[in-house]
Amino acid sequence: RRKLFIPQIRKFSKYKSACHYSTNENLNKISTKTAENFIPFLQRIDIRRTEARRSIIVQVQSAKSYKELWSYCSTFGAIKSMFHYSVGIDPSHFIIVEFENESIVSSIMNSSNYSEGGSGMPTQSNFMWFKAANNKLKLKDNKNANLSVEFGTDIQLEEEIKVALGNSENVSEQIRKLHELTRLNDVGVRLRFLTALQIENAITGMFPHATAYPFGSSVNGYGKTGCDLDLFLKLSNDKRHDNGRLVFHCKPLNSSERSTTQRHMEVIGDLIHLFLPGCGHVRRILQARVPIIKYHQQLTDVECDVSMSNMSGVHMSDFLYIMGELDDRVRPLVFTIRNWAKTVGITNSAPGRWITNFSLTLLVLAFLQNPPSGKPVIPTLNKLEEQAGKSDKFALEDGTDVSFLRDITKYKQKTKNTDSLERLLMEFFVYYSQFDFDNKAICLNDTVAIAKPEHSAMYIINPLERGLNVSKNVSFEEVLRFKNELKNAAWILESKEPKTANWGLLSIMQGPKVVNMFQKLSTRTKPSRLVEIKSIFDDNENESKSPEKKVKSD
Numbered sequence: 043r044r045k046l047f048i049p050q051i052r053k054f055s056k057y058k059s060a061c062h063y064s065t066n067e068n069l070n071k072i073s074t075k076t077a078e079n080f081i082p083f084l085q086r087i088d089i090r091r092t093e094a095r096r097s098i099i100v101q102v103q104s105a106k107s108y109k110e111l112w113s114y115c116s117t118f119g120a121i122k123s124m125f126h127y128s129v130g131i132d133p134s135h136f137i138i139v140e141f142e143n144e145s146i147v148s149s150i151m152n153s154s155n156y157s158e159g160g161s162g163m164p165t166q167s168n169f170m171w172f173k174a175a176n177n178k179l180k181l182k183d184n185k186n187a188n189l190s191v192e193f194g195t196d197i198q199l200e201e202e203i204k205v206a207l208g209n210s211e212n213v214s215e216q217i218r219k220l221h222e223l224t225r226l227n228d229v230g231v232r233l234r235f236l237t238a239l240q241i242e243n244a245i246t247g248m249f250p251h252a253t254a255y256p257f258g259s260s261v262n263g264y265g266k267t268g269c270d271l272d273l274f275l276k277l278s279n280d281k282r283h284d285n286g287r288l289v290f291h292c293k294p295l296n297s298s299e300r301s302t303t304q305r306h307m308e309v310i311g312d313l314i315h316l317f318l319p320g321c322g323h324v325r326r327i328l329q330a331r332v333p334i335i336k337y338h339q340q341l342t343d344v345e346c347d348v349s350m351s352n353m354s355g356v357h358m359s360d361f362l363y364i365m366g367e368l369d370d371r372v373r374p375l376v377f378t379i380r381n382w383a384k385t386v387g388i389t390n391s392a393p394g395r396w397i398t399n400f401s402l403t404l405l406v407l408a409f410l411q412n413p414p415s416g417k418p419v420i421p422t423l424n425k426l427e428e429q430a431g432k433s434d435k436f437a438l439e440d441g442t443d444v445s446f447l448r449d450i451t452k453y454k455q456k457t458k459n460t461d462s463l464e465r466l467l468m469e470f471f472v473y474y475s476q477f478d479f480d481n482k483a484i485c486l487n488d489t490v491a492i493a494k495p496e497h498s499a500m501y502i503i504n505p506l507e508r509g510l511n512v513s514k515n516v517s518f519e520e521v522l523r524f525k526n527e528l529k530n531a532a533w534i535l536e537s538k539e540p541k542t543a544n545w546g547l548l549s550i551m552q553g554p555k556v557v558n559m560f561q562k563l564s565t566r567t568k569p570s571r572l573v574e575i576k577s578i579f580d581d582n583e584n585e586s587k588s589p590e591k592k593v594k595s596d
């Protein structure tokens with residue numbers, strides 16, 4: 043009876059690949075991608091959204107509560123999987139419970155209570171806590187209970203990365219290992235989709251077709267542990283029943299579209315701030331070209347940026363996702379360069395006059411479309427546009443055409459480039475250290491050299507909205523610093539002998555800066571804080587007292 047099935051628990055498994063624990067067959071396929079099992083981006087988003095809809099997050103006393111939680115939740119219907127994570131230094135513990143179907147979550151919602159004494163807004167959401175049982179719950183035989191617990195401390199992870207990089211055969215292997223160890227894992231993805239679902243559910247009373255689309259690094263395959271969640275909140279869907287004769291009365295939109303969006307976002311910001319459990323530190327950045335609401339969801343420890351103006355971020359994420367799927371060198375290379383840039387201070391999480399992660403990603407992709415060998419690793423956007431089929435036709439709200447081939451299994455031209463990751467990294471450093479940023483623009487639509495249309499220090503043509511410069515914010519000083527750091531990196535990488543102290547990647551991310559490289563990992567959610575796994579097996583007592591401290595919402 044005590045023998046519990048705990049699948050694939052491995053030491054330091056916390057930063058292993060997304061989908062590692064998933065029982066969803068479709069998603070499992072993603073981790074071993076081949077042309078046959080490629081899942082188009084929007085379909086992948088749908089799978090994750092459905093998975094979030096049949097899941098709840100429950101705050102518990104400790105990971106040990108899972109047996110009792112399993113028994114209690116099973117009375118509503120079949121459980122598919124459970125995942126433990128914790129938040130904070132003095133951690134609060136949570137378990138994601140995924141059910142076999144969404145209707146079980148509805149029954150749970152219908153039979154769950156609000157906090158005793160009527161304190162707090164009576165909001166219903168997928169975030170709950172597990173209260174102490176009045177009568178000791180008779181545990182059912184829960185031999186099928188399983189909990190994916192990921193464990194390992196951040197200090198151990200930091201050490202593991204250093205050891206893994208130090209023990210690698212060559213720089214290419216270091217690049218792959220860094221990617222494997224730091225990329226956003228399955229629990230991280232689930233938490234982001236559940237965070238998105240909370241805001242979507244909150245407004246569906248008034249806007250039944252509202253959808254919160256995650257985009258950016260949470261879903262495009264370039265996200266690392268702790269990355270932010272970019273959300274596009276769309277109030278209506280595009281489906282129209284043209285034949286229907288009864289039409290809803292709607293409030294007319296009578297001011298300019300931008301100021302209306304800003305007003306709507308203010309209201310959404312207030313709603314998040316006042317009513318949604320776990321959401322706090324709401325900031326309204328409404329004067330930006332794309333107005334956004336920033337907030338922090340404390341129960342998942344996810345930092346969110348909500349926008350409402352257009353779908354371009356979602357289509358852009360699709361484009362980046364496809365590029366990552368087309369060749370398995372793309373993501374490890376992007377990860378390494380983003381890590382390097384953060385370490386040497388080229389990028390910074392605060393907005394400013396420096397290169398953003400997004401711009402840097404486009405720089406890497408543009409390089410891979412046109413490497414010095416003359417053999418592209420990935421195609422230009424024009425090539426994907428030429429092959430767009432009927433189902434690939436999309437347009438932005440302002441009519442901009444964003445049609446390009448989404449199902450890359452239909453992309454026939456395979457790359458002839460066989461360069462190692464080490465070589466590509468070195469060539470990247472050299473390529474941009476010599477790039478004529480003064481006169482040329484970077485273009486991912488085509489490989490022809492394009493003169494800069496205006497005098498920004500760095501000009502990266504937005505591949506989907508070509509009139510826009512993605513790196514407009516970057517100053518001349520930052521471009522200079524970027525070029526110097528590129529030269530430095532190329533020089534260090536070439537001069538450092540393999541297998542000496544801090545060789546390869548460690549040499550370009552060394553000293554106190556290595557610590558910076560890991561800082562984000564160690565201050566964010568610990569979807570996998572150290573859990574004494576033995577104690578979970580050994581201790582069979584009833585553990586589900588109400589959590590001593592609940593995470594306070596703002």
Ligand code: GTP
Nearest residue numbers: 258259260265269270272355358359399400504512
């Ligand atoms: P991290 O959040 O740093 O992990 O990377 P990210 O790729 O998610 O970048 P960020 O959160 O800054 O942006 C999210 C998405 O918004 C990007 O992937 C783009 O699709 C889009 N985006 C960001 N900056 C720009 C910009 O300057 N112009 C345009 N058109 N889109 C942008």
Ligand code: MG
Nearest residue numbers: 258259270272
């Ligand atoms: Mg982001």
